[in-house]
Amino acid sequence: MNAVSAVFRREFAAYFATPIAFVFLVIFLVAMGVFTFYVGHYFDMGVADLTVFFSYHPWLYLFLMPALAMRLWAEEKRSGSIELLLTLPLPVWATVLGKFLAAWAFAGLALFLTFPVWLTTLYLGAPDNGVVLASYIGSLLMAGTYLAIGAAVSAATTNQVIAFVAAVAVCFLFTAAGAPIVMESLSGWAPAPLVEAVASFSFLTHFSAITEGVIDLRDAIFFLSLTSLFLFANMLIVESGKGG
Amino acid sequence: MxxxxxxxxxxxxxxxxxxxxxxxxxxxxxxxxxxxxxxxxxxxxxxxxxxxxxxxxxxxxxxxxxxxxxxxxxxLGYLPEGAPAYGEMTPREFLGFIADVRGLSAVAASAACELAVARTSLESVFDRPIETLSKGFRRRVGLAQAILHDxxxxxxxxxxxxxxxxxxxxxxxxxxxxxxxxxxxxxxxxxxxxxxxxxxxxxxxxxxxxxxxxxxxxxxxxxxxxxxxxxxxxxxxxxxxxxx
Known part of the structure; x- marks a missing residue:
């Protein structure tokens, strides 16, 4: 575990060593605010709950999480520090996990700083705090999956811009799998089991199940297992790089 | 051997x-x-x-x-070609990270850093980001990293x-x-x-x-x-x- 924590601490500190942390947090919070209060018409709803706030998370994460993950590996490969990292006595899985956890912890910090939205709702009415907590946990789990996708894509390239764009594309597939645009284009011709299978991979479906207060372990397991899968892919990509 | x-x-x-x-x-x-x-x-x-x-x-x-x-x-101590390092870190932070990864205790780490820094004459730049250092200093940071754990x-x-x-x-x-x-x-x-x-x-x-x-x-x-x-x-x- 020492290996994981050493990588984690270096990587987490790296976010704060440059203005990246500050810029990201500001954009994250402003975007959250704009979508909740302006686009989502939170005050016009007349309902004191956070459904509107959480409903935009998948779409915001679609861009913000790849932005957090894009430098994790691509930057190491570009600067050559990957050679140092991979010749230190660190198991590859520990490096992969440490980097991922650093990005996830940073995303968790950004999510935590949205608490004024919750306070506003508390001031205006009586939201179901159990649902709010479940939604926050669900949002964090979903952020982890986006980050794991971003990290795996980042390991496959030396260019951060490519890492970002490709990760957004992959994340979009998973986000939109259950959206009408995909469902309608499939349901006309594809066999029903295929349509259901595609829909079952949708982040929107799983996340909205959590935010509606139906705390189903299966939705949590969905995000955790998909995260593990992409971290494993990340490890394989790093290992395969050693082949030259 | x-x-x-x-x-x-x-x-x-x-x-x-x-x-x-x-x-x-x-x-x-x-x-x-x-x-x-x-x-x-x-x-x-x-x-x-x-x-x-x-x-x-x-x-x-x-x-x-x-x-x-x-x-x-x-x-093994290894100085890769071009002496790659993490540019945003200072030599102090960087050597601290290496000591961490090498599993040195806090006491051993500070003694090892002191010796490595003295041997590579890094005292004057110990707290400046590595990316701002001259090529010669960067090379010596890489050397200090390689000899840190004896x-x-x-x-x-x-x-x-x-x-x-x-x-x-x-x-x-x-x-x-x-x-x-x-x-x-x-x-x-x-x-x-x-x-x-x-x-x-x-x-x-x-x-x-x-x-x-x-x-x-x-x-x-x-x-x-x-x-x-x-x-x-x-x-x-x-x-x-x-x-x-």
Missing amino acids: LEIDSLTKRFDAVTAVAGLCLTVRPGEVLGFLGPNGAGKTTTMKMVTGFLVPDGGAARICGHDIVTDTLAAQKT PEVLILDEPTDGLDPNQKHAVRDLIRLLSPAKTIVISTHLLEEVEAICSRAIIIDKGRIVADGTPAELAARGPNGKLDDLFRGLTSSDVSGAAA
Whole structure:
């Protein structure tokens, strides 16, 4: 575990060593605010709950999480520090996990700083705090999956811009799998089991199940297992790089 | 102790390292010579576990680098080509991270950092971000990182590249100081460096060893008793075609 924590601490500190942390947090919070209060018409709803706030998370994460993950590996490969990292006595899985956890912890910090939205709702009415907590946990789990996708894509390239764009594309597939645009284009011709299978991979479906207060372990397991899968892919990509 | 046994690496159609065999014993300082593209860096990358060989094996203090990677890497100090580091970190933070990864206790880490910093004369830049340092300082940060845990085997890829004559002299003194107890391999283009600090030199060309002996023995084999004559005679140069 020492290996994981050493990588984690270096990587987490790296976010704060440059203005990246500050810029990201500001954009994250402003975007959250704009979508909740302006686009989502939170005050016009007349309902004191956070459904509107959480409903935009998948779409915001679609861009913000790849932005957090894009430098994790691509930057190491570009600067050559990957050679140092991979010749230190660190198991590859520990490096992969440490980097991922650093990005996830940073995303968790950004999510935590949205608490004024919750306070506003508390001031205006009586939201179901159990649902709010479940939604926050669900949002964090979903952020982890986006980050794991971003990290795996980042390991496959030396260019951060490519890492970002490709990760957004992959994340979009998973986000939109259950959206009408995909469902309608499939349901006309594809066999029903295929349509259901595609829909079952949708982040929107799983996340909205959590935010509606139906705390189903299966939705949590969905995000955790998909995260593990992409971290494993990340490890394989790093290992395969050693082949030259 | 470093044992290399028929080490081979191919990149597509090009064989970068072709069945290299070599044993370096404690107390030896081996100068690894060869023109650009001869396979020096590729060999070092395989020996340190950054690249997986296509054939053959390398053992560091008896630990196979492919099957027992972490044990081998623990006994190893490595300065990769170009001395990559994390630019946003200061030498203090960077060496702290390396000590962390190497599993040094807090007390041992601060003593090791102090010694490494004194040996590489980094005191004046200890708290400045590495990316703002001159090439010479960056190289010495890489050296400090490599010697931090007092490794049994030191592999240094062009340790004096980019240093001014005074700094070169200091690094050579350091290598001489460390050499009695350690197995040291340095790659270099500078033939006078080999004559100054190496107890043994090998010249490689197209991934094969073409000469092996003490610098004096090799120099005696040259037409005028000079090492660079032998070097030019034995290695293929990509400029010879243009000159002819």
